[in-house]
Amino acid sequence: ILNVEQSPQSLHVQEGDSTNFTCSFPSSNFYALHWYRWETAKSPEALFVMTLNGDEKKKGRISATLNTKEGYSYLYIKGSQPEDSATYLCAFYGGSQGNLIFGKGTKLSVKP
Amino acid sequence: GAGVSQSPRYKVAKRGQDVALRCDPISGHVSLFWYQQALGQGPEFLTYFQNEAQLDKSGLPSDRFFAERPEGSVSTLKIQRTQQEDSAVYLCASRTVNEQFFGPGTRLTVL
Numbered sequence: 001i002l003n004v005e006q007s008p009q010s011l012h013v014q015e016g017d018s019t020n021f022t023c024s025f026p027s028s029n030f031y032a033l034h035w036y037r038w039e040t041a042k043s044p045e046a047l048f049v050m051t052l053n054g055d056e057k058k059k060g061r062i063s064a065t066l067n068t069k070e071g072y073s074y075l076y077i078k079g080s081q082p083e084d085s086a087t088y089l090c091a092f093y094g095g096s097q098g099n100l101i102f103g104k105g106t107k108l109s110v111k112p
Numbered sequence: 113g114a115g116v117s118q119s120p121r122y123k124v125a126k127r128g129q130d131v132a133l134r135c136d137p138i139s140g141h142v143s144l145f146w147y148q149q150a151l152g153q154g155p156e157f158l159t160y161f162q163n164e165a166q167l168d169k170s171g172l173p174s175d176r177f178f179a180e181r182p183e184g185s186v187s188t189l190k191i192q193r194t195q196q197e198d199s200a201v202y203l204c205a206s207r208t209v210n211e212q213f214f215g216p217g218t219r220l221t222v223l
Contacts, residue, residue, distance in 0.1 A: 004154070034212070043115065044203070044214040089154060098207055099145055099168070102154030 002026050004092045006103035013080050014111055020076045021106040023090030027071035031095030035064055035075055038105070039086045047075075047088075080110040116215035118204050124221045125194045133189045133218045135204030143207040144187050146179055149217070150200045158202075161187060194222045 005024045013019050025033060032051045036044040048057045053068040061078045077084055087107045091100035117136045125131050137144050143162055147155035148171075157171040163184035172179070176195075181187040191198055199222045205212040 006154075032210070036214075041121075041216065043216045046211055046213070049210055091154075098143055098212070099157040099160055099171075100147075100155075100212060102147075102156070104152065104154045 002092065002094065002101050004090060004101050004103040006088075006090055006106050008106060009104065010107040010109070012109045012111065015080060015082060017080050017110075018076065018078045019080055019108065020074050021088060021108075023073045023075070023103055025071050025073070025090070025092040025101075025103075026094075027069060029094045030068045030071075030092070032093040033066055033068075033073050034091040034093060034100060035073070036089040036091065037086045038089055044089060077108070080108070082110045082112050084108060085110045116204055116206055116213050118202075118215035118218050120218060121216060122219050122221075124223065126223055127194060127196060129194050129222075130190065130192045131194055131220060133191075133202050133220070135187045135189070135215060137185065137187070137204070137206030138213055139185075141206035141208065141213075142184075144181060145205045145207070145212065146187070146189050147203040147205065148173075148200045149203060155201075155203055158189070191220075194220075196222050198222050 035047040038044040048064045050066040055066040063076045087105040089105045091102045119134045146158040149155040159179045160168040161181045176192045178190045201217040203217045204215045
């Protein structure tokens with residue numbers, strides 16, 4: 001059974017703090033690692049699709065790194081804002097028919 | 113439409129009722145997925161369609177769950193004789209080569 005773990009489960013930070021979360025996944029049969037941002041009552045929004053070992057991707061204040069050999073990815077948010085409050089999900093894709101295997105998510109709350 | 117849409121957004125059912133959840137994928141997307149997210153868990157795979165063919169239904173938790181996509185576009189997830197443990201958010205996603213695009217989900221509450 002493939003297992004994707006995320007930590008921490010939840011995180012409370014002050015506006016302006018920088019923060020990071022971890023996603024660990026199987027290092028075998030790796031094809032891609034997806035990061036999503038999910039606000040309550042909205043659709044999960046794709047942040048990054050990461051495929052290559054050593055990949056670093058950036059979108060505004062959010063960036064992510066990937067280590068496929070050891071099976072982990074970090075998501076960083078620089079200078080957190082209240083609008084960053086959401087659940088951040090990572091999902092492993094093994095390259096078969098396409099279903100994603102999700103972690104439980106990290107719920108981020110940013111206080112003004 | 114611009115994205116994946118799902119209806120209803122919220123559904124309250126009494127235990128034992130049947131429910132039907134609808135997904136409108138992005139036009140032209142061949143692949144469609146259903147996921148179930150229970151409270152405190154990540155989304156879990158239920159079933160997968162390629163056009164109208166249901167290629168994988170290994171994630172459906174019981175034979176009370178049934179999904180169809182008869183014309184290869186809109187899909188319906190049906191749950192018969194709902195139970196309390198069916199309470200969850202049901203997400204639909206359609207896919208391009210590299211990315212899955214999700215709808216906002218249907219939150220089902222079974223009383």
